[in-house]
Amino acid sequence: MTAPLLETHDLVKDYVIGGEVLHAVNGVSLTIKRGEFVAIMGASGSGKSTFMNMIGCLDIPTSGTLLLDGIDTKTLDSDALAEIRNRKIGFVFQQFNLLARTSALDNVAVPLIYAGLGYTERRERAQAKLEAMGLGNRLQNTPAKLSGGQQQRVAIARALVTDPLMLLADEPTGALDTQTSLDIMGIFQKLNDEGITLIVVTHEPDIAEYAERRIVFRDGRIIEDAAVKSRRRAVAG
Amino acid sequence: MSKLLNSIAGWGVNIAIAMTALRTNLMRSILTTLGVMIGVFSVILAVAVGNGAQVSVTQQIATLGSNMAIVVPQPDSGSGPPRSTDRGRLTERDGRAILRQVSGVSAVAPQIRSSVQLVTPGRSATTQATGATPEYGIVSNVAASEGRFLTDGDVGAAARVVVIGQTVADKLFADANPVGETVRINRVPFKVIGLLESKGSNLGNDNDDQIVVPITTLRQRLQTTAMQGPDDVTLLFVGFEDEDSLLTGQREIKRMLRDRYRVPKGRISPFTVRTTTEIAETTGQVTQIFQAVLVAIASISLLVGGIGIMNIMLVSVTERTREIGLRMALGAKRSDIRNQFLVEAAVLCVIGGAIGLTLAILAAAIFQQVADFPAPVGLDTALMSVAFSAIIGIVFGGYPAIRASRLSPIEALRSE
Numbered sequence: 310m311t312a313p314l315l316e317t318h319d320l321v322k323d324y325v326i327g328g329e330v331l332h333a334v335n336g337v338s339l340t341i342k343r344g345e346f347v348a349i350m351g352a353s354g355s356g357k358s359t360f361m362n363m364i365g366c367l368d369i370p371t372s373g374t375l376l377l378d379g380i381d382t383k384t385l386d387s388d389a390l391a392e393i394r395n396r397k398i399g400f401v402f403q404q405f406n407l408l409a410r411t412s413a414l415d416n417v418a419v420p421l422i423y424a425g426l427g428y429t430e431r432r433e434r435a436q437a438k439l440e441a442m443g444l445g446n447r448l449q450n451t452p453a454k455l456s457g458g459q460q461q462r463v464a465i466a467r468a469l470v471t472d473p474l475m476l477l478a479d480e481p482t483g484a485l486d487t488q489t490s491l492d493i494m495g496i497f498q499k500l501n502d503e504g505i506t507l508i509v510v511t512h513e514p515d516i517a518e519y520a521e522r523r524i525v526f527r528d529g530r531i532i533e534d535a536a537v538k539s540r541r542r543a544v545a546g
Numbered sequence: 547m548s549k550l551l552n553s554i555a556g557w558g559v560n561i562a563i564a565m566t567a568l569r570t571n572l573m574r575s576i577l578t579t580l581g582v583m584i585g586v587f588s589v590i591l592a593v594a595v596g597n598g599a600q601v602s603v604t605q606q607i608a609t610l611g612s613n614m615a616i617v618v619p620q621p622d623s624g625s626g627p628p629r630s631t632d633r634g635r636l637t638e639r640d641g642r643a644i645l646r647q648v649s650g651v652s653a654v655a656p657q658i659r660s661s662v663q664l665v666t667p668g669r670s671a672t673t674q675a676t677g678a679t680p681e682y683g684i685v686s687n688v689a690a691s692e693g694r695f696l697t698d699g700d701v702g703a704a705a706r707v708v709v710i711g712q713t714v715a716d717k718l719f720a721d722a723n724p725v726g727e728t729v730r731i732n733r734v735p736f737k738v739i740g741l742l743e744s745k746g747s748n749l750g751n752d753n754d755d756q757i758v759v760p761i762t763t764l765r766q767r768l769q770t771t772a773m774q775g776p777d778d779v780t781l782l783f784v785g786f787e788d789e790d791s792l793l794t795g796q797r798e799i800k801r802m803l804r805d806r807y808r809v810p811k812g813r814i815s816p817f818t819v820r821t822t823t824e825i826a827e828t829t830g831q832v833t834q835i836f837q838a839v840l841v842a843i844a845s846i847s848l849l850v851g852g853i854g855i856m857n858i859m860l861v862s863v864t865e866r867t868r869e870i871g872l873r874m875a876l877g878a879k880r881s882d883i884r885n886q887f888l889v890e891a892a893v894l895c896v897i898g899g900a901i902g903l904t905l906a907i908l909a910a911a912i913f914q915q916v917a918d919f920p921a922p923v924g925l926d927t928a929l930m931s932v933a934f935s936a937i938i939g940i941v942f943g944g945y946p947a948i949r950a951s952r953l954s955p956i957e958a959l960r961s962e
Contacts, residue, residue: 362956368955387879388881392877394955395877410570420877428558
């Protein structure tokens with residue numbers, strides 16, 4: 310029996326602003342199993358992004374436990390956390406965060422640089438992921454020559470290039486129109502069907518309906534955690 | 547082995563990232579490079595000129611002749627020039643005594659020095675005349691490139707013959723062959739019997755601006771400063787067989803002169819005996835100080851260039867905070883981020899250094915042509931400058947790079 314992919318116990322993140330302590334995340338305990346598709350919702354300031362950053366090993370909890378793939382992240386130094394981000398987690402951001410003036414292929418290959426792969430292998434794997442995203446004819450395009458949807462697909466290819474255990478997407482459709490958003494959610498559902506765990510932060514209720522489980526945050530706590538009824542299926546490409 | 551290859555490939559990636567970043571801000575990169583370029587340029591040129599000065603000094607010493615002692619009838623004033631105030635006496639007889647009594651002496655060349663004016667129809671020149679014997683040629687490596695040098699016959703007969711230096715020949719005879727011509731020295735007609743081998747110039751001192759006449763002739767016809775005796779000379783060159791006998795000989799000559807002139811114990815000897823080795827050492831020290839000062843001044847511009855690098859790298863880190871955050875999210879370790887910025891700084895510096903080096907080599911070549919002064923840029927200087935500029939990059943790029951690597955991933959990602 311393998312450990313759950315993600316397990317948190319009483320996770321807390323405090324910020325000190327102007328001498329006052331702000332509990333951004335205030336005691337969150339939760340388990341996410343392998344292969345789940347989870348939507349995290351909540352108003353801005355609800356703590357959902359802070360929680361996301363901690364499970365993405367970008368931010369360090371003030372207290373509580375975070376087990377990722379059975380590893381207690383408290384015991385890890387910054388290099389080990391970097392390696393976890395590299396090997397086990399793929400990030401998709403609202404603003405795509407692609408490197409400007411850098412080709413799609415090179416953008417997707419960036420995580421493989423830090424994984425220590427050689428040039429040829431980096432290119433081959435990056436190209437394969439881009440082709441899987443339907444961008445085989447856009448390999449040399451820089452972000453400026455790609456549409457928003459295409460840029461987000463490059464970003465997804467980059468998130469997948471190290472074959473991570475889970476994909477963390479922070480408002481992945483926030484900068485996209487309705488149809489393109491639908492396409493992206495379709496890609497996520499297809500990836501989830503193939504077995505990858507997906508955690509999507511969104512404030513749009515209808516985007517959350519593509520997930521199978523919805524968690525709602527308010528004031529740093531979980532106020533709702535339930536399966537999505539009448540789950541939507543996007544027409545996967 | 548594959549680990550090594552990977553790490554080399556890793557640096558290759560860093561260089562590629564650096565080149566992209568530098569191209570993105572091309573104008574800024576060029577201006578930053580300019581600082582290092584000027585710094586490296588001035589340091590290399592300073593080293594080259596300093597080296598040139600040393601080469602020049604070495605040549606100058608070589609023109610004096612090796613394994614030679616110079617005896618001057620003036621008290622030793624340490625490493626500085628002899629004081630001219632309390633001039634004592636020195637005679638040809640002293641010279642003969644040295645040749646007889648001091649071991650290892652191969653020849654003694656007594657000399658009288660005097661400033662003279664030379665006139666040929668329509669032209670004139672002022673130069674230094676050395677009244678000498680044929681031994682002068684042996685001891686101080688002087689020979690005639692055309693015609694002949696002095697002979698014992700010339701000296702015995704106090705012949706009115708002169709061997710002239712190239713510069714003097716140019717002034718008095720232009721392009722014509724001077725040998726066999728007549729020149730008036732202090733109104734006395736002399737026959738030119740030879741042209742001295744050119745020894746070039748060192749540190750602005752023209753070795754070809756001199757003439758040599760028989761010591762007897764100078765004494766009888768050209769002497770302007772009064773000597774105390776008919777046998778007196780300005781100085782003696784004492785040639786030795788080898789370096790060892792030069793060292794012992796120097797002491798022997800000093801002792802012998804004290805005895806001959808009955809200098810009481812405790813009194814400072816009125817004679818200075820300086821060897822070419824000592825002269826080489828002293829002037830070598832002087833040129834080393836000269837070089838050190840030059841390099842120190844030039845280094846300041848390199849320092850300023852380095853600070854420019856640091857400034858731009860700090861700006862670059864601030865501008866690309868978000869990129870740093872992204873790279874960390876994608877798995878970059880702190881060391882990866884640090885190396886990325888270090889390489890960027892080093893690339894700036896090495897490019898600047900390479901351009902600076904190229905310009906310095908060109909400038910040194912031009913300098914050599916125009917100023918007739920050697921300024922060699924050796925392979926060591928070239929390698930040193932490349933290493934130096936890379937070190938500048940690492941030192942001054944180090945702080946911004948470490949700052950970049952210490953950023954928290956999430957704060958870096960959130961920055962605008």
